[in-house]
Ligand code: SF4
């Protein structure tokens with residue numbers, strides 16, 4: 001309990017910090033610009049690769065195969081490097097690797113080291129350590145150099161200094177060089193070229209990271225666009241290759257395949273400017289040495305973890321971050337600890353332990369947007385959940401909230417009470433919680449809950465219907481009108497309905513890492529489900545949660561979203577109803593990305609006479625609601641929602657239809673706060689309103 | 702040196718390569734319509750204001766090119782740092798991405814590709830493959846053992862690190878020129 005209170009007390013501070021981040025216009029605009037450019041570039045260039053899903057399958061298998069055999073493959077690489085006159089060191093942890101590299105530099109009598117971009121070295125906190133030995137370490141990637149001189153952290157994985165304007169960059173170099181530097185990107189770049197050229201030529205040690213290591217022909221592949229990596233690797237006398245254990249693949253063909261996809265998926269570039277391949281010491285002048293340092297630091301342990309093992313496939317293309325709504329909103333300074341983004345939470349957990357990753361993990365909304373672009377098929381949201389599951393001491397407040405919400409009796413009393421004492425619309429919460437209502441209003445729960453009403457209407461539990469309706473907690477206690485509309489609609493369409501005894505689907509528990517509760521609820525619901533009838537959902541999140549019950553095996557009844565079920569019933573017929581309006585649909589993340597239902601809702605809407613369908617990529621953006629997320633991180637949730645609201649406003653949408661009560665709560669709250677003339681309603685409500693004249697013609701079919 | 706045609710029906714692979722090479726930001730000196738290699742080279746060194754150059758001895762037509770450039774008053778520098786132009790042979794190329802393959806075992810030729818502001822690569826048409834992986838893997842799988850360093854180059858050195866503004870010539874060449882011979 002103490003932990004819960006402490007965490008609750010910390011929220012307002014966290015909110016203020018996030019508020020500052022999301023309101024930083026330079027950061028926001030720069031991130032938006034970069035990520036949009038990269039995501040669009042990717043979309044355009046992707047065509048040249050053929051079927052992306054085939055790639056994903058292929059890459060996943062290729063990399064899993066290599067990781068499975070990684071010990072043996074690395075043995076081969078070690079043997080080859082040593083036989084060709086290089087040294088090979090496997091560092092068990094960051095400290096061992098730091099000390100080894102420090103010793104190498106000292107033995108070479110080095111005072112200057114040039115360095116290519118290497119996230120692995122950041123993971124090891126190498127630079128500060130080498131500096132403490134009196135070694136000057138110079139980052140040579142332009143973006144990294146800016147960050148280094150400014151004493152900051154990267155804000156984006158591909159363009160680390162994207163948060164700095166050209167004026168700021170010019171100031172950074174003016175300060176470093178003690179003379180005026182013009183604020184022109186071209187001129188700055190040329191000045192940096194001159195400055196760093198001297199460093200390359202004078203450095204004793206050159207160190208780079210590595211993108212891929214092949215084992216059949218042991219070779220190290222390094223990709224850059226600026227050409228700094230190859231200068232680091234070839235000019236100084238001592239070449240150090242630093243690589244993580246996970247970078248291994250079986251064959252050079254596999255390595256090349258990664259470079260076919262990496263730059264395309266990353267920024268929409270067909271091929272990077274430079275791909276440098278090293279197989280041993282490059283002795284173009286006397287005394288050149290090659291040292292290979294392979295970092296374990298938790299990676300081999302992760303190979304044994306069914307979740308984290310998947311993260312080891314990551315090729316750090318950054319595509320998942322370029323599309324991530326949270327990353328776009330708060331950037332890599334906030335949505336990162338060591339590694340960035342949702343995948344970064346898993347990686348930070350692997351290298352530095354889950355405790356350090358917990359805070360970052362909790363920023364992920366679980367929207368799954370990243371799943372669609374990852375070439376290695378990494379299930380990022382599941383990895384994030386796994387991080388939360390592992391850290392029991394943190395997230396106690398949210399776990400307690402979920403435990404309370406999952407208790408149906410308690411929820412019933414609480415919402416019942418709220419529906420009696422709260423005003424219809426809450427426009428301003430008192431105290432620090434006021435931030436929750438800053439950009440949205442809250443609605444009071446409606447009465448009565450669904451099940452008592454349904455029973456009074458003669459619906460029966462587990463019998464009498466051709467389909468079983470699962471209402472879910474949000475519909476049951478906050479928006480029972482949705483389920484009443486659904487019952488009304490299906491009755492009019494002549495579809496007999498039954499209900500079931502229900503518990504919370506458990507997804508909120510899983511999302512906060514409470515696997516015990518998740519499994520408990522899963523078992524209960526499985527016991528309640530009538531096995532012989534399809535299960536119909538009004539909440540995409542519940543459907544997604546229950547869909548995942550199937551992961552453990554065992555039969556589930558067929559699951560249907562309302563739109564799927566009705567389309568199946570309609571066959572090729574139009575929907576028997578009409579609605580004159582500009583209608584947009586909001587795809588709930590769980591519906592589209594977790595369940596893969598991408599077409600049916602639009603298809604169904606287009607079958608309603610009079611509907612003018614408004615489509616756009618904004619229809620697919622996460623709304624920021626994500627269940628409790630909008631209450632946990634209101635500034636982020638509100639900022640994510642903005643794009644959707646702008647879209648509704650600009651397109652003069654009359655009606656926004658969707659299939660998830662949590663999305664309705666979030667979007668309607670924002671719409672009303674902004675006073676937009678947009679009605680936000682559930683598909684069931686919309687269809688019922690469209691049914692002006694219904695015959696029970698499906699009944700006979 | 703025999704004439705090369707870029708007529709796509711006659712040589713689809715070469716056309717594809719040249720198209721992708723240009724798309725990546727490279728500049729084709731030869732073959733270009735109506736210009737001899739000599740003329741194209743002359744124009745280039747004038748336009749680029751080249752004073753110091755170095756040429757690798759394995760460049761096809763080494764003597765002809767060296768004499769031509771010396772005849773134009775270009776000099777060999779004392780130090781590599783002063784180089785404006787480096788001329789090297791590309792040992793292979795991949796058409797689908799417009800990539801050049803340079804293979805290095807020893808010597809200083811690699812400096813001619815990485816240090817100067819302008820890099821001119823000379824490629825023999827026989828060394829052109831469809832994919833850069835094909836062009837490279839044969840070197841890596843050399844029965845005598847792989848070369849220690851293979852450098853694949855696609856266009857000039859570039860960055861977008863400051864406000865995403867595209868700038869070429871960060872640490873490597875600002876300009877990448879190509880001559881294809883047969
Ligand atoms: S699930 Fe959504 S919020 Fe989480 S990392 Fe992926 S894109 Fe970002």
Ligand code: SF4
Nearest residue numbers: 314315317318320374
């Ligand atoms: S998780 Fe996937 S998309 Fe994200 S950086 Fe890694 S490989 Fe790329």
